[in-house]
Structures are given as C-alpha cells and as structure tokens.
Amino acid sequence: DTExxxxxxxxxxxxxxxxxxxxxxxxxxxxxxxxxxxxxKPPELMFVYSYEKLSINESVPSRFSPECPNxxxxxxxxxxxQPEDSALYLCASSxxxxxxxxxxxxxxxxxxxTVV
Amino acid sequence: xQSLEQPSEVTAVEGAIVQINCTYQTSGxxxxxxxxxxxxxxxxxxxxxxxxxxxxxGRFSSFLSRSDSYGYLLLQELQMKDSASYFCAGSFxxxxxxxxxxxxxxxxxxx
Numbered sequence: 001d002t003e004x005x006x007x008x009x010x011x012x013x014x015x016x017x018x019x020x021x022x023x024x025x026x027x028x029x030x031x032x033x034x035x036x037x038x039x040x041k042p043p044e045l046m047f048v049y050s051y052e053k054l055s056i057n058e059s060v061p062s063r064f065s066p067e068c069p070n071x072x073x074x075x076x077x078x079x080x081x082q083p084e085d086s087a088l089y090l091c092a093s094s095x096x097x098x099x100x101x102x103x104x105x106x107x108x109x110x111x112x113x114t115v116v
Numbered sequence: 117x118q119s120l121e122q123p124s125e126v127t128a129v130e131g132a133i134v135q136i137n138c139t140y141q142t143s144g145x146x147x148x149x150x151x152x153x154x155x156x157x158x159x160x161x162x163x164x165x166x167x168x169x170x171x172x173x174g175r176f177s178s179f180l181s182r183s184d185s186y187g188y189l190l191l192q193e194l195q196m197k198d199s200a201s202y203f204c205a206g207s208f209x210x211x212x213x214x215x216x217x218x219x220x221x222x223x224x225x226x227x
Contacts, residue, residue: 004158031213040201040220040222041219041220042203042205042217042218042219042220043159043203043217045214045215048212048213048214055212056214090158090159094213096213097212097213098212098213099212099213104149104161104164105159105161105215106161107158107159107160108158109157109158110158
C-alpha cells in the first residue's frame with residue numbers, strides 16, 4: 001500500500017467555522033507533512049512531523065493547528081480562516097525526516113479548501 | 117539561500133523528446149528530485165539524483181551535474197497524458213528531509 005489518503009476531498013467553510021482535515025498512511029513512514037498549494041504554484045511546506053513530534057512549523061498562522069495522533073495519522077485543524085487561505089492542502093509522507101536521502105515523498109490527493 | 121530555477125512552460129508534440137532544465141544554488145545541496153502533477157491531482161515522485169549522471173526509468177530520465185549546479189528531466193516518446201506540471205525539488209544538508217521546490221514547468225503536449 002503506497003497510498004496517502006486524505007479526507008475530505010473538497011471543503012467549503014465559513015470564516016467562523018472550525019473544521020479538520022485528515023490524512024492517513026500505512027507505509028510505516030516516520031515523517032508526515034502538510035503542504036499548501038495555490039494554483040500554478042509549487043507546494044509550500046507548512047508543518048513536518050517526525051516520529052509523531054512536530055519538527056518544523058514554517059511560521060504558519062495559529063489558525064492552522066496540526067496534530068499527529070499516531071504514526072499513521074495526521075490532522076490539520078482549521079479555525080477562523082480567511083478567504084486567502086483557500087487552496088489545495090496536501091498531506092505527504094516519507095521514510096524519514098532527518099536524512100536528506102529520504103526525500104521520496106508520497107502525496108495524498110489533497111483537500112481543496114474554499115473559505116467563504 | 118536555496119532556490120531552484122526552471123522554465124515556466126514548455127510545449128512539444130506527441131512522439132517528440134523534451135528536456136526540462138533545473139538550476140539550483142549549491143549551498144548545502146544534496147540531491148535533486150522530480151515530481152509530476154496533473155491538473156487537480158497530487159504530485160507524484162518521478163526520480164531522484166544524488167550523484168552525477170543519468171537515471172533512466174522507462175520513458176523518463178533524469179540527469180544531474182553537480183559541477184554545473186544543473187539537472188534536467190528528459191521525457192521521450194511524448195504522449196498526451198504527459199501534459200502536466202513538472203517540479204524539480206532540491207534536498208539540502210542543513211534542511212533535513214525538506215524539499216525546496218522550483219516554481220514548476222507546465223508541459224503541454226500537442227497532437
């Protein structure tokens with residue numbers, strides 16, 4: 001199983017709503033990532049979890065809150081988002097984080113988020 | 117800093133060969149990956165080079181020259197389904213497993 005599964009595929013939320021994005025992988029990967037991608041742009045790294053601990057927060061606003069309940073699951077909790085946060089949110093996993101050799105990342109299909 | 121440059125778009129015809137170049141800044145450079153992303157889809161890993169030379173995987177090959185701080189993705193026998201965005205991504209010693217993506221090259225394959 002080389003899949004990273006994300007739910008939901010599409011999400012429309014108001015600026016006062018609270019929602020969560022979910023991601024799951026069963027490849028035994030120890031690193032999991034959240035990326036944000038705008039149209040015609042590359043993915044931008046938001047957060048990195050390594051061995052279920054937050055390793056990197058790329059100065060992401062606190063209205064985005066990641067959570068890693070176990071080695072297979074990664075959540076992104078959303079609260080009080082702005083319309084400019086509308087984007088494709090991608091989850092990815094890789095074998096490890098510390099070693100620059102372990103860079104083959106497996107991406108999920110993403111959640112297309114629209115904030116109204 | 118660490119950044120990667122690639123052309124924004126390339127057009128080619130079915131059956132042709134196309135080369136997408138990527139140049140990078142050398143500070144701490146470790147290796148170069150390539151990802152393909154179709155419209156509305158997820159980025160998919162294509163190849164990785166840490167050593168100089170050519171890596172071949174079917175119709176796709178990737179090349180790296182560390183002395184020239186340059187790599188390329190070569191797509192042969194182009195098919196319509198190859199129309200997609202292609203991203204080069206660098207990994208760097210001081211960045212752990214973090215990928216630094218280029219801006220992406222949109223490849224259009226015409227009949």
